[in-house]
Structures are given as structure tokens and as C-alpha cells.
Amino acid sequence: MGGRFRIPDSLDRCRCHHERGQLLDQSFDDVWAECEDLFAQARKTLASLKEIQPAHVVQASVNALFRTTHTLKGMAGMLGFPSFSRAAHRMEDIFDLMRQGRLRSTDSLVETLEAGMMALEAGLNGLRRGRPEPEDYLFPLRKQLGELEALARPTEGGSQDLTSLLDLPPDLLKALSEYERTRVTALLMSGMPIHGATICLEFATFDERLRVLNEALAALGELVSTLPCDVPEDREGLGFLLLAGCPSLDAAMLPLLEGELVGTALLADPSRVPESLRNPPAAPEEEALPPAPEPEPAAPPPGPPVQEVEILRLPAHRVEALEARLMAVGQLRDAASLLLHKGMDIRDDRPAALMNQIQDGLLEVQKSLLQMRMVRVESLFSRIEPMVKSLSRDTGKPVKLAFQGGDLELERGLLGRLTDPFLHLVRNAVDHGLEPPSERLALGKSEAGSIRLSASQRGRNIRFDIRDDGRGFDLARIETRGVTLGLLKAGQAHTPERLHRLTLEPGFSTQERASQISGRGVGMDVVRSEIEALGGEIHLSSEARRGSLIRLSIPLSRAVVSCLKVRCDRQSFGIPLGNVVRVQAGDQVHRGGDQVTVFGNSIPMESLQACLGLAEPDGQRSFVVLSTQGASARSVEVAIGVDAILGRGEVLLRSLPELAHAAGIMGGSPQEDGILWVLDPEATLSLAMNSLMRRVAHV
Amino acid sequence: MSEHRTWLHAKAAGMDLLIATSDLREVVASAPVSPLPGRPAGIAGVVVYEGEFLPVLAWDELPGCVAPPGRPQALAVLRPRLGIPLERLVGTTDLPHGILREPEESDPALPWLGGVAHEEGQVFRLLDADRLVALLRRFRGEH
Numbered sequence: 001m002g003g004r005f006r007i008p009d010s011l012d013r014c015r016c017h018h019e020r021g022q023l024l025d026q027s028f029d030d031v032w033a034e035c036e037d038l039f040a041q042a043r044k045t046l047a048s049l050k051e052i053q054p055a056h057v058v059q060a061s062v063n064a065l066f067r068t069t070h071t072l073k074g075m076a077g078m079l080g081f082p083s084f085s086r087a088a089h090r091m092e093d094i095f096d097l098m099r100q101g102r103l104r105s106t107d108s109l110v111e112t113l114e115a116g117m118m119a120l121e122a123g124l125n126g127l128r129r130g131r132p133e134p135e136d137y138l139f140p141l142r143k144q145l146g147e148l149e150a151l152a153r154p155t156e157g158g159s160q161d162l163t164s165l166l167d168l169p170p171d172l173l174k175a176l177s178e179y180e181r182t183r184v185t186a187l188l189m190s191g192m193p194i195h196g197a198t199i200c201l202e203f204a205t206f207d208e209r210l211r212v213l214n215e216a217l218a219a220l221g222e223l224v225s226t227l228p229c230d231v232p233e234d235r236e237g238l239g240f241l242l243l244a245g246c247p248s249l250d251a252a253m254l255p256l257l258e259g260e261l262v263g264t265a266l267l268a269d270p271s272r273v274p275e276s277l278r279n280p281p282a283a284p285e286e287e288a289l290p291p292a293p294e295p296e297p298a299a300p301p302p303g304p305p306v307q308e309v310e311i312l313r314l315p316a317h318r319v320e321a322l323e324a325r326l327m328a329v330g331q332l333r334d335a336a337s338l339l340l341h342k343g344m345d346i347r348d349d350r351p352a353a354l355m356n357q358i359q360d361g362l363l364e365v366q367k368s369l370l371q372m373r374m375v376r377v378e379s380l381f382s383r384i385e386p387m388v389k390s391l392s393r394d395t396g397k398p399v400k401l402a403f404q405g406g407d408l409e410l411e412r413g414l415l416g417r418l419t420d421p422f423l424h425l426v427r428n429a430v431d432h433g434l435e436p437p438s439e440r441l442a443l444g445k446s447e448a449g450s451i452r453l454s455a456s457q458r459g460r461n462i463r464f465d466i467r468d469d470g471r472g473f474d475l476a477r478i479e480t481r482g483v484t485l486g487l488l489k490a491g492q493a494h495t496p497e498r499l500h501r502l503t504l505e506p507g508f509s510t511q512e513r514a515s516q517i518s519g520r521g522v523g524m525d526v527v528r529s530e531i532e533a534l535g536g537e538i539h540l541s542s543e544a545r546r547g548s549l550i551r552l553s554i555p556l557s558r559a560v561v562s563c564l565k566v567r568c569d570r571q572s573f574g575i576p577l578g579n580v581v582r583v584q585a586g587d588q589v590h591r592g593g594d595q596v597t598v599f600g601n602s603i604p605m606e607s608l609q610a611c612l613g614l615a616e617p618d619g620q621r622s623f624v625v626l627s628t629q630g631a632s633a634r635s636v637e638v639a640i641g642v643d644a645i646l647g648r649g650e651v652l653l654r655s656l657p658e659l660a661h662a663a664g665i666m667g668g669s670p671q672e673d674g675i676l677w678v679l680d681p682e683a684t685l686s687l688a689m690n691s692l693m694r695r696v697a698h699v
Numbered sequence: 700m701s702e703h704r705t706w707l708h709a710k711a712a713g714m715d716l717l718i719a720t721s722d723l724r725e726v727v728a729s730a731p732v733s734p735l736p737g738r739p740a741g742i743a744g745v746v747v748y749e750g751e752f753l754p755v756l757a758w759d760e761l762p763g764c765v766a767p768p769g770r771p772q773a774l775a776v777l778r779p780r781l782g783i784p785l786e787r788l789v790g791t792t793d794l795p796h797g798i799l800r801e802p803e804e805s806d807p808a809l810p811w812l813g814g815v816a817h818e819e820g821q822v823f824r825l826l827d828a829d830r831l832v833a834l835l836r837r838f839r840g841e842h
Contacts, residue, residue, distance in 0.1 A: 327750030571736065612736040657780055659835050660745055660754035662737040670747055675733045 031075060032128055036416075039121045042068045043382050046117065049110045055190070056222035056245075058105055059183075065113075066095040072120065084123055087137035091116050094148060100179055101186030102152040111393075112144045114386035125420065162188045165268040168196070172227055172241065180225045180243070184268070187222065187245035194224070194268040195249035197242045199260065200231050206238045209257070213242060216254050221246025235261075243267070330366070330652075330670075337672045366560070366652045375415055377455045378406030383419060384426050384453065391430045398437060398448035399430060405455035410462060414554065417534060418464075421527040425466050425550050426451065428524075433470035433548055443545060445469065450547075457556070457578070458682055461536070464552040472542035475499045481508065500540040504528040561653045561666075561678060564624060565646035568608045569615060572676040573642075574651055574669065579681035581625040581637060583645055589619035593695040596639045598625050604692050605639035608679075611687040612664050617643060626681050626688075638688045653678050663687060707775065708789040708823070712758035712767045715823045717816070718783065720791065722828040724776040729784065740838040746774065746782060755782040761834070763808030779832045794818075799825070810834045 045061045045068075053061075073088035094113065097103045116138055123137040138145060162185040163176055176184070184194055197217070201209045210226065217223045224243040231239040251262045381403045392399045410418075434440075434449030441447055450469045455462060478499045482488035487505060502508060506525040531538045534554050542548035563574030564583060582598055590596055592607045605623055609616050620641035627637045651669035656662065664687050666680035706717040707726065732744040732755045743757035753776065759766035771784035794816055802812040811834050813827030 330747075330750035569736075571734075614736055654750075654752055656735075656745070656752055657754055659779075659781060659832070659839070660735060660739065660742050660752060661839065662735050662739060664737055665735065668733075668745070668752060675745070677736060 031079065032124075035072065035075065035124055038068050038072060039117065039124070040379060042117050043114070043386075046110055046114050046386075047382065049105050050107055055192075056218060059099065059222050060218065062095055062099045062105065066092060066099055069095055081127060081133055083133040083135060083137060084120070084127065087116075087120055087123070090138060090145065091120065094145065096179075097148070097152040100182040102182070103148060109148065111386065111389055112141060112148065115390045116141055116145065118383070118386055118390070161185055162268070162273060165272050166194060166243075167265070167267045168241075172229065175227055176225060183222070183224045183245070184243070187224070188268055188270045188273050191270045192221065192245040193247065193266055193270055194243060194245050195264060196267045197244070197249060197251075197254065197262050197264045198229060198239065199242070199262045200235045200237045200239050201260070202237050209260075210240060212255055217242055217244040217246070217249075220244065220249065220253060330362075337670060374409040375412045376406060377408045377410055377415070378403070380415055380419060380422060381406050381453060383423065387423060388426060388430060388451065391427060395430060396436065397430060397434050399434065400448045400450045402450070402452045403454070404452070408455050408457060408462065410556075414534065417530060418552075418554070421530045421552070422464070422466075424524075424527055426453070429466060429468040429470065429548070429550075433468040433472075435471050458553070461553045461555050464554070466550040466552075467547060469547040472544045472546060472548050473500055473503065473540070475544075478502055496541070500542065503540065504538065555655060560650055562648065562650050563676075563678060564648050565676065566608070566622075566624065566642040567644040567646055568612075568642050569617070571614075572646065572671065572673065573608065574649075574676050574678040575624055575626070575640075575684075576666075576678065576681055577648065579626050579628070579685075581627045583622070583624050584639075585622040585645055587621065589621055590623060590639075590641055591619050592616060592641065593692060596623060598637075598639065601637075603637050603639055604688075605641055606688040606691050607641040608684075609641075610691045611640065611684055617641075626685055628682060628685060636685060636689070638685055638692075640684065640688060651676060651678065704793075706792050706794060706825070708792045709773070709775065709785040710787040710789065711771075711783065711785045712761075712764045714764075715789075715821055716785070717792070717794075717823050717825045718775055718777075719813075719825075719828070722777055722826075724778055724780075726773050726775050726785075726788065729771040729774050732784075739835070741835045743784075748776060748780075748782070751780075753780060753782045755784060756831075756835075758784065760838075761808070761831075762810055763806060763812075777828050777831075779828060781828075781832065781835075783826070794823075 042065055045064055049058060049061055069088050069092035073085050073092055076082075076084035076088055091113070094103070094116075098105060098109075103109060119137050119141065123134065127133065136142070161181050163173055163181050165188060166173060166184065187194060197213070199213065214223055214226060222245045224245055225241075227241045227243065229239045229241040231237060249264045249266075251264055254262060256262060384403075385401060388399050388401050391397075429451055430449075434451075435443070435445070437447045440449065450467075452465070452467045454465045454467075456465075457463075475496060479488060479494055482494075482499070482502045483490045485505075485508065487502060487508070488494055504524050504527070508524065528538055531552055531554070536552060536554035539551040539553070540548070541551075561574065562577045564577055564580050566573050566575060584596075584598065590605050592605065592610045594605045595602045596605045597603075603625065607616055607620055608614075620643060622643070622645050623639040623641045624645075625637055625639050627635050651671075653667045653669055655667040656665065664680055664684045666678045666683075668675040668677045670676075705720045707720055707723060709716050709718070727748070730746045732746055734744045735742070738744060741757055741760045742754045745752040745754055747753070755774065758764045767784060767786055769786055771786055773785045773788055775783040775785055777783060795818070798816045798818055799814045800816065802809050802815050806812060806815075808824065811827060811831040813825040813830065815825065816823040
């Protein structure tokens with residue numbers, strides 16, 4: 001990336017924006033995007049370190065993290081953020097100590113590193129918003145990081161070096177780097193033999209062949225080094241010695257091409273490692289270390305090489321251009337649809353077949369384009385877990401964290417804007433919501449507090465629930481504070497809803513002193529404004545000593561929805577399949593208010609026309625059983641009568657603008673015979689229940 | 700209410716209607732309006748505009764208005780993304796200074812009217828885009 005920015009200009013722009021407290025220039029979009037990707041990858045890699053994996057996979061992960069922090073350090077330096085660069089350098093050093101084998105990958109170490117990376121990421125977000133650089137991004141972690149660095153420091157007399165056990169000429173031994181020496185030593189001490197493979201590769205293809213062989217060796221164990229070596233006189237090309245720690249190595253294990261000759265040899269046998277070094281007594285400093293990972297199985301199955309996921313980065317302006325094209329494609333399809341509708345000869349079905357092809361093709365294009373923007377909600381959840389663990393440690397409150405709905409997908413930009421509000425709300429839940437363990441035990445609660453985060457699609461919205469089982473909002477205190485601040489009138493009754501919403505007012509806080517974590521009276525109003533800026537809503541509720549629920553409801557703009565297509569009153573409708581329990585058609589005619597039998601159960605039936613305020617039919621032979629989604633609510637099932645079942649299909653849903661919001665309609669999708677309106681199943685169920693109740697009441 | 704503006708002059712719902720050009724995104728040829736089941740009051744349905752749904756005003760559901768006498772010829776797209784059906788485009792005009800008046804309190808069209816101008820026996824009614832949108836939102840709330 002180095003050549004893409006002229007440093008002085010970049011710095012000028014950064015400073016200029018810092019002074020004005022504005023967002024950094026848009027031309028940095030791709031830098032931010034790259035940083036976001038790097039942090040996202042680091043989160044995943046760090047999380048993977050908590051799982052039991054073969055040593056070579058752990059090593060590859062640590063190497064990747066080392067590279068990530070190295071890149072972040074360089075980018076920060078280039079952009080003129082020296083504190084960030086220093087902090088990234090410190091993290092890079094820790095990963096370097098890990099990859100040298102001086103620090104063992106343990107859960108507590110990984111949690112500290114997660115906290116460090118989160119601090120960097122939060123700092124980066126601050127910089128992006130034009131906030132000034134803090135002196136030390138890692139200040140809250142200074143103690144833990146200091147301990148780690150002290151633990152990794154070589155003991156008196158220097159660190160062990162077992163490379164002398166390698167059966168190699170001195171000039172090759174000298175060529176090994178410090179890192180390679182520590183890896184050879186660590187592998188031998190862990191009982192892993194070191195093998196060598198010498199090969200001569202053609203000039204034209206040596207780089208590609210070397211990559212293939214390196215990957216093959218990495219799959220067998222750990223590739224330690226790739227050293228250039230002499231080529232036999234009778235051959236032409238480049239010679240290499242590949243050093244790998246693996247249980248065994250044979251030419252047959254390598255993917256060789258015809259004519260390629262490879263020689264393999266055992267270069268160091270761990271049995272030659274002195275007994276005292278094979279089982280080293282714990283040094284005084286190391287007593288503080290958690291126990292070492294379980295010894296590797298005697299013959300670990302060679303794991304697959306760590307796959308590098310290719311990340312496609314798109315600057316914001318390109319995405320916008322793509323969106324414009326998406327709209328143009330949509331317009332083209334609409335125009336074609338209109339032409340067909342007007343001019344189709346009913347005796348010739350070719351135009352219709354052609355139109356179907358265009359429609360299918362365009363839908364695929366649209367889906368692909370939409371997909372480029374989508375990310376799974378679990379990427380948001382993955383940021384929560386390390387933060388909660390860190391908070392749990394800092395506050396001394398054990399927390400049980402549960403997630404639901406991580407597989408839902410949201411537009412990347414939307415998810416990005418939700419991250420900060422979400423982190424803030426969860427932080428508040430841990431800091432203010434959950435009681436300390438002693439208080440919980442005294443109340444008859446479990447020692448560990450519970451925080452449950454869920455995401456679900458509700459009609460045209462995606463809903464996030466953040467529930468805790470803590471003390472709930474202190475409404476009396478909120479009321480007093482509201483009166484003090486002049487936001488409420490003394491002596492008047494205020495509803496719980498009003499009092500809960502008061503906490504979303506700017507500057508409102510009942511905390512007399514700000515804690516390290518929250519309670520500064522800023523944040524909740526920012527959360528509200530961010531959610532409202534997304535066209536969403538925030539709803540707070542709580543019950544004293546039982547807990548709180550914060551519900552965020554965010555509208556989805558566009559999505560591809562799998563629907564059951566039905567017809568009613570000469571109009572096509574789509575019903576999202578997620579809520580469809582059963583589709584039934586028969587000879588019997590049903591009317592709104594009838595009971596129908598489904599799976600032996602009698603359930604009420606209402607016509608879709610009655611739900612939507614259309615003219616009611618005389619009777620209907622088909623119905624679709626809809627049910628509410630979600631675990632919290634008691635499931636409600638209603639049979640919705642329709643005139644005809646048309647089949648199922650995927651449609652590109654376009655949401656309705658605010659002025660055209662219609663009850664029961666989530667959005668629409670232009671089709672060749674007009675707009676197919678996609679029902680909001682939850683709202684339709686609600687409309688059906690209301691209509692049925694009116695029938696019962698004869699209103 | 701500023702007079703120093705350019706106005707689009709059109710016939711709509713039997714009136715001489717003026718829309719400030721600063722309130723307009725563009726004027727497009729009229730397209731059939733797709734009816735929206737359960738539509739909110741004041742909205743006749745939607746058309747697809749720039750790949751998105753555009754709500755179209757139902758003139759006959761606004762106070763002080765009658766049903767348009769014929770099919771609309773054009774659609775004025777307001778900046779707040781609302782389509783106004785127009786029977787005929789007359790042109791653009793800069794109103795002579797001093798002829799704009801506040802609408803009378805008794806005018807039933809007051810909730811969406813920005814002013815009235817009289818000239819040579821003609822009555823021009825000014826559409827106030829902000830008021831109109833607020834009125835439609837009120838309709839939705841009442842619904």
C-alpha cells in the first residue's frame with residue numbers, strides 16, 4: 001500500500017481534519033477498509049487459538065497475527081499516528097515472542113491479546129471520527145503486557161539453541177535467522193524431528209514450485225526455513241533446502257513433477273536432545289504461566305494448511321457506483337416488463353420465456369451484488385465476547401454470555417454503524433445492569449450474571465435484543481435525576497416507558513461518579529441518535545431485580561427473500577417462507593372466521609383480503625398457515641385464506657418508503673404482471689387476529 | 700414564504716398549481732400507479748422511480764381538493780421522494796413581486812398550502828412540500 005499515498009499530503013489532511021474534529025478524508029476509505037479487514041481476521045485467528053489444534057496450525061496463526069500487527073504498525077506510521085504505531089509495535093513484539101516459542105499460547109494470554117487488539121481497533125475507530133490520539137492505547141493493559149514481556153525475557157545465561165544438533169554444514173547453520181533457531185529448538189524440545197528436503201527447481205517456475213512444496217511441507221508439520229543451497233554440477237536451476245519439523249519425511253510425500261529430484265534426510269533427532277532439556281523444570285518466572293497445552297498426540301494427523309481467505313476490498317465510491325448500476329439494471333427489467341405486459345401476443349410464448357430468462361439472470365446479478373455487501377451478524381457478536389470477558393475480569397462479575405441469530409446477514413455498512421452502539425449497550429449491561437456476585441447470591445440468583453444477545457428478522461426490520469438478568473433500571477433514581485435536570489416535572493406521575501426513555505436523553509446519567517467503563521452520561525443518547533439515523537428504533541424495558549431488555553429495531557433496505565407466491569383479488573403476494581408452516585388446498589370452501597383442521601389441530605382462518613382491507617371473497621379453497629417466529633413469544637398460528645397458490649420463488653425485495661408504509665406489507669418486487677407485494681408475516685398475523693376478534697365481537 | 704423563486708406551473712386536480720423548483724428532484728412522464736393494498740390515506744399507490752418505490756399523491760384525499768379530471772400527464776418528483784401527479788405542464792414562472800399571499804385560515808387546503816397568488820383573474824395555489832409531507836405523516840399516524 002506504501003506507494004498509494006503521498007505522505008506529506010496525507011499528514012496535512014489528517015491534521016487538518018483533527019483540528020476541525022471531522023471525519024478523515026474519504027480518500028482514506030480503502031485504508032480503513034483494509035484495517036477493518038485486518039482486525040476482523042485477527043479476531044478470528046485469535047479465537048481459533050483457544051481451540052486445540054496441531055502445533056503447526058497454531059504456529060501459522062501466530063505468524064499471521066505477527067504480520068497483521070506489523071502491517072497495522074506500518075499503516076499507522078504512514079498516516080501519521082505515532083502512538084498507534086507504537087502500540088501496534090508492542091503487540092507485534094508479543095506475537096513475535098509467541099512465534100519464537102518464548103510465550104505459550106494459553107487462554108489467558110489470548111484474552112490479553114484480544115483485549116489489546118480491541119483497544120487498537122477502538123482507537124482506530126476514534127481516529128476515523130477525528131478524535132485525537134491517546135498517549136498509550138494499551139494503557140489499561142499495561143500490567144498484563146508487562147508481565148508477558150517479563151516472562152518471555154531470556155533467563156540468565158541466554159536462551160537455549162539446539163541448532164547445533166542439525167546435521168548441516170556450518171555455512172547453512174549460520175544462515176538460520178534467530179526466529180528459525182528458536183523454532184528448531186522449540187520443535188526438538190517438544191520431541192519433533194527436523195527433516196530436510198533438497199531440491200533443484202527450474203528458473204522459469206521455481207517460485208510457483210517452491211510455494212507448492214512449502215505448502216505440502218506445512219501440511220505435514222511445520223515449515224521452519226527455506227534456504228538456498230548449491231546445485232549439483234550436472235543440473236541447472238536453483239537449489240533449495242527446505243527445513244521442516246514433522247514426524248517423518250519421504251520424497252513420496254511431496255507433490256513432485258516429472259524430472260524433479262528431491263533428497264530427504266533426518267537432520268536432527270529429538271532423542272539427541274539432553275534429557276534435562278526435554279523436560280525442563282519450570283523456571284521461577286514461568287510458574288505464573290498457566291499449564292502448557294496438552295502434549296501433542298504421538299502421530300498427529302497432518303492438518304490441512306491454513307487457508308488464506310481472499311478478501312475483496314471495495315472503496316465506498318465503487319460500491320456506490322455499483323449500486324447505481326444495480327438500480328439501472330432494475331429499471332431495465334422494469335421497462336422490459338412493462339413492454340411485455342403491453343405488447344405480448346398470447347399465442348406466442350417466446351417473449352414470456354425470454355422475459356423469464358432475463359428475470360432469472362437479473363435476479364442472480366442482483367443477488368450477487370447484494371451479497372457483496374452482506375456480512376453475518378456473528379461478526380458483530382465476535383467483537384462482543386472478548387470485550388465481555390475483559391469486563392468480567394475487570395469488574396469481578398462472572399458473566400454467562402449467549403448469542404442467537406448470528407447467521408443472519410446484514411449490509412456491511414449497517415453492521416459497521418451498529419458496532420459502537422452495541423458495544424456500548426453491552427458494556428452498560430455488565431457495568432450497571434449485573435450485580436456483583438455477592439449481591440446476586442444474596443438475592444437468590446446464580447453467581448454469574450447472564451447476558452443474551454439475539455438477532456432476528458421481523459418483517460422489514462432486523463431486531464436485536466440485549467437481555468440481562470441484573471438489577472434492572474432504577475426508575476426512582478431516574479425520576480429524581482430527571483426532575484433535577486428539569487426534564488420532568490416534580491409531583492407528576494411518569495410512566496415506566498417515559499422513565500426508561502429518559503436515559504436516552506443527552507447528558508443523562510444517574511451515576512454520580514464515572515467508572516472506568518461507563519457512566520459518563522454520554523453514550524446512550526449517541527446510541528439513540530445512531531439507531532435513529534439508521535431509521536431504527538430503540539426500546540428499553542426492565543423489571544426491578546429481574547433484568548433489562550434493550551431492543552433495537554433496524555429497517556432492512558433491500559434483501560433477497562424466498563417466498564411462497566399467492567394470488568388474492570387479482571393481485572400477487574409473496575409470503576416469506578420462514579413463517580409458513582403449511583400450505584393446504586382442497587375442495588372445501590372456507591370463509592374468514594372458520595376453523596380449519598391442520599395436523600389434527602383446529603386453527604382459525606382469515607382471508608388475506610380481510611387482513612389487508614380488500615374486498616372479501618365468497619370463499620377460498622386454499623390457505624397458508626403462518627406462525628410467529630422467535631423463541632420468546634408463544635407461537636400463534638393462523639390460516640390465511642388465499643385465492644390461489646402460485647408456487648415459490650426468490651424475489652428481490654425493495655422496501656417501501658416511509659410515506660407509503662402499508663400495514664401488513666414488508667415491501668414489493670416488480671414482476672412482469674405488476675408488483676408482487678411481500679407480506680410482513682408478523683404484521684399479517686396481527687391483522688388477522690384483529691380481524692378475527694372483530695368478527696367475534698360483530699364489530 | 701419567499702417570492703424570489705422559480706416555480707413550476709402545472710394544472711393538477713383542476714387547480715393552477717405552483718411548485719418551487721427548489722423542492723423538485725425532477726419531472727418525469729407519468730406511469731401507471733400500482734395500487735398498494737392497505738395504502739395509507741393520501742397515497743394512491745407507488746411507481747418505480749430510480750429503481751425504488753416512489754409514493755404517489757392521491758389528490759382527491761387531500762383537504763380542499765377534488766379528484767383530477769383526467770389522466771395525469773407528468774409526475775413531479777419532490778425532494779422528499781413523493782410523486783405529485785400533474786394533468787398538464789404549463790411552464791416555469793417567476794411570480795411578480797408582492798402578489799403572493801398567505802392562505803386564509805378558512806381555506807380547507809391550508810394544511811398543504813404554502814400561499815396563494817392572484818394574477819389577471821387567475822388563482823395560483825402554492826404547494827408547500829414540507830407541509831404536505833407533514834400532513835401525510837399525520838394521516839399515517841391517524842390511520
